[in-house]
Amino acid sequence: EDKVVQSPLSLVVHEGDTVTLNCSYEVTNFRSLLWYKQEKKAPTFLFMLTSSGIEKKSGRLSSILDKKELFSILNITATQTGDSAIYLCAVYGFGNEKLTFGTGTRLTIIP
Amino acid sequence: GAVVSQHPSWVICKSGTSVKIECRSLDFQATTMFWYRQFPKQSLMLMATSNEGSKATYEQGVEKDKFLINHASLTLSTLTVTSAHPEDSSFYICSASTEGAAKNIQYFGAGTRLSVL
Numbered sequence: 456e457d458k459v460v461q462s463p464l465s466l467v468v469h470e471g472d473t474v475t476l477n478c479s480y481e482v483t484n485f486r487s488l489l490w491y492k493q494e495k496k497a498p499t500f501l502f503m504l505t506s507s508g509i510e511k512k513s514g515r516l517s518s519i520l521d522k523k524e525l526f527s528i529l530n531i532t533a534t535q536t537g538d539s540a541i542y543l544c545a546v547y548g549f550g551n552e553k554l555t556f557g558t559g560t561r562l563t564i565i566p
Numbered sequence: 567g568a569v570v571s572q573h574p575s576w577v578i579c580k581s582g583t584s585v586k587i588e589c590r591s592l593d594f595q596a597t598t599m600f601w602y603r604q605f606p607k608q609s610l611m612l613m614a615t616s617n618e619g620s621k622a623t624y625e626q627g628v629e630k631d632k633f634l635i636n637h638a639s640l641t642l643s644t645l646t647v648t649s650a651h652p653e654d655s656s657f658y659i660c661s662a663s664t665e666g667a668a669k670n671i672q673y674f675g676a677g678t679r680l681s682v683l
Contacts, residue, residue, distance in 0.1 A: 487670045496676040497570070497659065498610075503671055543609065547670050553600070554672060556609040 457482040459557035461544050467563045472534050476560045478544030479526040482551075488527050489554065490518055491543040498543055501529070531562075539564045569593050570662050572675025579650055580683055587645045587678045589660030596662030599643040600672060601635060604657045613658075616643055650682045 458481045468474055480488065487505045491498035502511045504520035504527060511518050515534075520527045531538055541561050545554040569592040579585050589599060598617050602610040614630075616622040616637035624630045632654075634646040643662075647654055657679050661672035 489671065491674075496575075497572075497674040500568075500671055500673060552598070553612055553615055558609040 457546060457548055457551065457555040459544055459546055459555050461542075461557035461560050463560060464558065465561040465563070467565060468534060469565050470534060470536060472564075473530065473532045474534060474562060476529040476531075476542050476544075476562070477526065478528070478557060480544075480546045480555075480557075481525065482546045482548040482555065484549035484551075485522065485525075486547040486549050488520055489545045489547070490527070490529050491545065493541040493543055493559070494539075501542075534562075534564045536564045536566055538562060568671075568673040570596075570660065570673045570675040572660050572678055574678055575676060576679045576681075578681045578683065581651050582649055585647045585650055585680060587647075587658055587660070587680075589643045589645070589662065589675050591641045591662045591664075591673075594662075594664050595640040596643070597640065597665050598663050599637055600661045600663075601633070601643075601645050602659045602661065604659060604677070610659065613645075647680065650680070652682045655680055655682045 460479050462477045489503050490501040502518045507522040515532045518529045541559040543559045545556040571590045573588045601613045604610050613628045614622045614624045616635050618637050618640050622635035637643040659677040661674045663672045
C-alpha cells in the first residue's frame with residue numbers, strides 16, 4: 456500500500472522566516488509527487504515533481520525531489536501571513552490512478 | 567484556468583434524507599473526477615474515482631449504494647449521499663483531472679460541508 460509521511464505535523468514561525476517542509480513516501484512504481492496548499496477549503500496545486508534533483512520554483516516557494524532517498528522538500532522563503540495553511544504532499548504510482556495524500560503540515564505564520 | 571466548482575458549499579439535512587453534491591469543471595474537460603472525504607485534522611481520503619460515461623470505482627470500505635456517483639458528462643460529476651445519517655457528516659471534496667501532460671494534476675473544488683441532524 457502506498458504511503459506518504461509529512462513532517463513536521465505543525466510549524467509556527469515568525470513572518471520573514473524560511474521554512475522547510477518534508478515529505479517521504481513509499482509507492483509502487485513512482486510516477487509523480489505533488490504539493491498542494493490548503494487554506495480554508497479547496498487544496499490549490501503548487502508543484503508536480505517527476506525527476507530527481509530538478510528544482511521547481513514559483514516566487515518564494517520551491518520544491519525538489521530525491522527519488523533515491525524517496526523524499527521531497529518544500530521551501531518557503533521570507534514567509535508571509537498569507538502562507539499560513541496546511542501543505543499537502545501526494546504521490547502517484549504507475550498503474551494506480553489515484554493520489555495518496557499525507558496528513559499535511561499545518562504552517563502558521565505569526566506577524 | 568483549471569477551475570473546479572463544487573456546490574453546495576454547506577448543507578444541513580435531516581437523518582434519512584438524500585443529499586446531492588455537484589462538481590463541475592468550468593474551463594476544461596475532466597476525463598476523470600475524484601471524490602474525497604476529509605475528517606477534521608485528517609488528510610483527504612479517496613472515496614471513488616469516476617470516468618465520464620462509465621461506472622465509478624469505489625475504494626475499499628466505501629458503500630457504493632450509499633454514495634452514488636454519476637459522471638454523465640466531461641464537465642459534471644455528482645455525488646449523492648443516500649439516506650444520510652449523522653455519521654455521514656463530513657467535508658466532501660471533489661477533484662478533476664484531464665488527459666495529456668497534466669493528467670496527474672488534480673484540481674480541487676472548494677468542498678461541501680455536510681451536517682446530518
